[in-house]
Amino acid sequence: MGWKNDHFTMESGFNALCRLSNLRVGIVEELISQVHGILMEVGLGSEEWNLGRNWCRGIA
Numbered sequence: 001m002g003w004k005n006d007h008f009t010m011e012s013g014f015n016a017l018c019r020l021s022n023l024r025v026g027i028v029e030e031l032i033s034q035v036h037g038i039l040m041e042v043g044l045g046s047e048e049w050n051l052g053r054n055w056c057r058g059i060a
Contacts, residue, residue, distance in 0.1 A: 013035075013039070
């Protein structure tokens, strides 16, 4: 889950995080914050990150 042809995809990654939305939003936010550093290392830009985070908040 979250991998496609050995490459991380932003959509699948955020889908996996957002499936945790049954937890408190604060917990999800903490997980997202911890994952953010990893995503930046694989080249996810801040603009894409903010779009995904806002999308996830909409689901939660």
